[in-house]
Amino acid sequence: MKKLFGVIGDPISHSMSPAMHNDLFHAYGIDAHYQPLHVKKENLGDAIRGLRAIGISGFNITVPHKEAIMPLLDELDPLARAIGAVNTVVNQNGKLKGYNTDGSGYVKGLLEEISSVRDKKVLIVGAGGAARAIYFTLAKEGPQLLDICNRTVSKADFIVEDCPYLVPARALDIQEAEKILETYDLIVQTTPIGMLPDIQKSPLSIHNLKSGTFVSDIIYNPLETQLLREASNKGAGIQNGLDMFVYQGALAFEKWTGIEPEIKRMRDKVLKQLG
Ligand code: ATR
Structure with missing residues (x-):
């Protein structure tokens, strides 16, 4: 079955993560889709419950949810806990673990x-x-x-x-x-x-x-x-800042798939999106 990934934020339509990750899934022959998910602050709890229920494989979190997501997860990486923000979540056999790949x-x-x-x-x-x-x-x-x-x-x-x-x-x-x-x-x-x-x-x-x-x-x-x-x-x-954006995405992709993706491909995709 196709695996589902995504990015949660408000606003979210400008995000370049969907193009970058969907291109990687295609390049590495992974049957998965990465979806932008527009979630308002007051709906974050409901959104996470829904994503758990449908068995989402992993997701990114962006503005304004990077701090608020923390108590909704089952486990936190120590560096993410110290930073006080999560930008990447991995679904490990039903348990949601939060990481911070920005730094x-x-x-x-x-x-x-x-x-x-x-x-x-x-x-x-x-x-x-x-x-x-x-x-x-x-x-x-x-x-x-x-x-x-x-x-x-x-x-x-x-x-x-x-x-x-x-x-x-x-x-x-x-x-x-x-x-x-x-x-x-x-x-x-x-x-x-x-x-x-x-x-x-x-x-x-x-x-x-x-x-x-x-x-x-x-x-x-x-x-x-x-x-x-x-x-x-x-x-x-x-x-x-292009490298930071690309590498935070590469580290998230690696946590989800075990594959270290080709950075040049990701950079080229984002540059194309930027126009
Ligand atoms: P993010 O979470 O994306 O890093 P943020 O939390 O909004 O963004 O932080 C923005 C940073 O830019 C803060 O350091 C802020 O300074 P203050 O802590 O004094 O608010 C700084 N910043 C934003 N606009 C600024 C401005 N016009 N002049 C100086 N500093 C500014």
Whole structure:
């Protein structure tokens, strides 16, 4: 019988996950379908009960359900529990287990571009859900320093305090970080600033950026943000958010099927969707 997968969110029509995963099922000869599922906040409990009842094989969860889904699952991966958000669920013989592949997807994509995080001084910009997932996963890699700056410093403080891995770290405001930008080897931008339609905006001034720094922005729409353009002009290495999106999907696909999918195929499919 055809297996069913999907992604739950609100809104959901813009999601590129269905095209990406259905293409992979086709490519690997798996009799399965991946469906976008529009679920409003107040209906999440009913939706999960329904998906259990029909024996869904696995699903992704996106905005605004990544936190609210947690108490509705039977088991949580320890990293997902620490992050406090789930983006991937696997149905293991009737038990729903939640994982977070956002942070690990980010780090996997990053390590395609830079050799290691262990020798790096890192700055994360932003302190929302994506920042939290990336912060904890990068902390696990053991960088020399893992600072985080945010408009609301208290939110950055919470992330530093909650981090389950011991690493030298400070929570800063944006201006403090801007002043010492040349001390960082890796800067990770996680806020929505610079996303369509506000493509001229950048979350911080990079006046003090040194050319050897690698700047990574998790935005992929547009593919080159104002921040990345400025960083590239200063001689920095850059990476957009396409890799994080593709690798979080690849890690989910692997959990569902045991197959490590071809990244280039996935990237090409998403680029085609982006137009
Ligand atoms: P996600 O869960 O997708 O990561 P989020 O939780 O909405 O997104 O977090 C958005 C991040 O972008 C936050 O760090 C937010 O800063 P605050 O914590 O101060 O709200 C940051 N952000 C969003 N809009 C911003 C703006 N106009 N200026 C500065 N920071 C902004």
